Amino acid sequence: MKQYIHSIGVALPNRIVSNADLALHMDTTDEWIQTRTGIAQRYMVEEESHTSLATRASECAFATTSIPPHTITHIIGATCSPDTYSPSLAVSVAHNLGMTNICAFDMNAMCSGYLYGLEIARGLLCANQSSTILLLASELMSRRINMNDRTTAVLFGDASTATILSTQHEGALAELEDVICCADGTLSNCLTLGGACGKPKAVGDSITDDFFIQMNGREVFKNAVRIMPTICEQILSTNGYTIDDIDLLIAHQANFRIIEAVGERLGITQDKVFINVHNYGNTSSATIPLALYEAKEQGILQPGMKVLLVAFGGGFTWGSALLQC
Numbered sequence: 001m002k003q004y005i006h007s008i009g010v011a012l013p014n015r016i017v018s019n020a021d022l023a024l025h026m027d028t029t030d031e032w033i034q035t036r037t038g039i040a041q042r043y044m045v046e047e048e049s050h051t052s053l054a055t056r057a058s059e060c061a062f063a064t065t066s067i068p069p070h071t072i073t074h075i076i077g078a079t080c081s082p083d084t085y086s087p088s089l090a091v092s093v094a095h096n097l098g099m100t101n102i103c104a105f106d107m108n109a110m111c112s113g114y115l116y117g118l119e120i121a122r123g124l125l126c127a128n129q130s131s132t133i134l135l136l137a138s139e140l141m142s143r144r145i146n147m148n149d150r151t152t153a154v155l156f157g158d159a160s161t162a163t164i165l166s167t168q169h170e171g172a173l174a175e176l177e178d179v180i181c182c183a184d185g186t187l188s189n190c191l192t193l194g195g196a197c198g199k200p201k202a203v204g205d206s207i208t209d210d211f212f213i214q215m216n217g218r219e220v221f222k223n224a225v226r227i228m229p230t231i232c233e234q235i236l237s238t239n240g241y242t243i244d245d246i247d248l249l250i251a252h253q254a255n256f257r258i259i260e261a262v263g264e265r266l267g268i269t270q271d272k273v274f275i276n277v278h279n280y281g282n283t284s285s286a287t288i289p290l291a292l293y294e295a296k297e298q299g300i301l302q303p304g305m306k307v308l309l310v311a312f313g314g315g316f317t318w319g320s321a322l323l324q325c
């Protein structure tokens with residue numbers, strides 16, 4: 001039973017925060033950020049809730065497919081930054097969209113969340129071919145960054161994406177050929193996001209640093225550049241392909257130096273490597289669908305293309321997927 005992506009919708013907050021804007025509040029420069037990361041700006045919410053942003057992304061996804069909202073059977077929220085643990089982002093968006101009696105839940109695989117979401121969607125579609133899935137890969141990272149920590153504050157941004165998947169071939173954007181997802185907690189302390197139930201809390205306790213993203217940037221960089229090419233080679237060889245069969249590489253958009261290094265190690269030419277991190281920063285689980293959406297809008301993603309997706313994130317988690325457009 002084949003599975004297909006039908007459409008991808010995106011919603012961005014209204015506020016654009018440039019590197020110069022950040023330099024007003026912390027000891028950093030546009031030059032440092034651009035040279036080390038490639039990021040020029042990012043979007044950050046002001047008052048809008050995560051649920052509202054993700055509802056807008058979902059409406060955008062429904063606007064470009066003939067699949068009607070009432071046929072959705074499952075909503076998966078891939079996020080590490082929901083408005084609340086309960087209701088989950090998925091349930092809140094279902095409510096906003098007027099959907100009831102559906103299966104809706106969140107899961108967190110940090111920056112690999114989209115690929116984990118595709119893996120779960122694939123399993124659900126295999127279990128019941130009449131399922132139709134709305135996969136939210138959506139983050140308000142600005143609510144989880146410590147503005148006193150310049151080593152992380154300049155890296156992240158907010159974005160919401162929604163991907164509709166089903167087993168129907170007609171009208172599809174791409175077939176989901178394969179997905180591989182992995183995790184290894186050995187180096188979990190290199191990238192952490194606390195603020196959950198690891199420590200007892202009482203009303204009135206102040207927020208501690210561990211509520212925010214904490215990262216050993218160099219270790220994350222090193223492991224991302226080592227692991228992403230390996231998982232790409234694994235998914236290619238498992239499916240009988242080589243890198244020469246790939247028309248477009250879309251890697252998790254955290255840092256242009258990581259993406260270029262992954263491309264080089266794989267031996268793919270830079271013109272086949274899509275990069276948009278300069279406009280959005282690292283939007284965690286949202287980067288890959290945001291890049292897919294933009295590649296399509298810009299006419300780069302064309303029918304017939306074979307696309308390789310790869311992500312790496314906290315945990316560590318990582319994954320890769322193959323799409324046939």
Ligand SMILES: CC(C)(COP(=O)(O)OP(=O)(O)OC[C@H]1O[C@@H](n2cnc3c(N)ncnc32)[C@H](O)[C@@H]1OP(=O)(O)O)[C@@H](O)C(=O)NCCC(=O)NCCS
Pocket residue numbers: 027028029032033036037111150151152154215216217218220221254255258282312313314
């Ligand atoms: C974070 C990252 C950009 C830092 O780049 P780097 O070249 O490794 O820089 P370093 O951490 O070695 O820091 C170099 C210097 O810049 C300083 N610095 C750090 N952040 C800075 C900032 N925002 N502005 C100015 N200077 C900064 C450091 O304090 C350090 O100064 P020192 O040499 O006086 O100690 C890089 O490690 C990275 O991209 N890591 C991966 C992050 C990532 O992708 N995370 C998400 C994965 S899902």
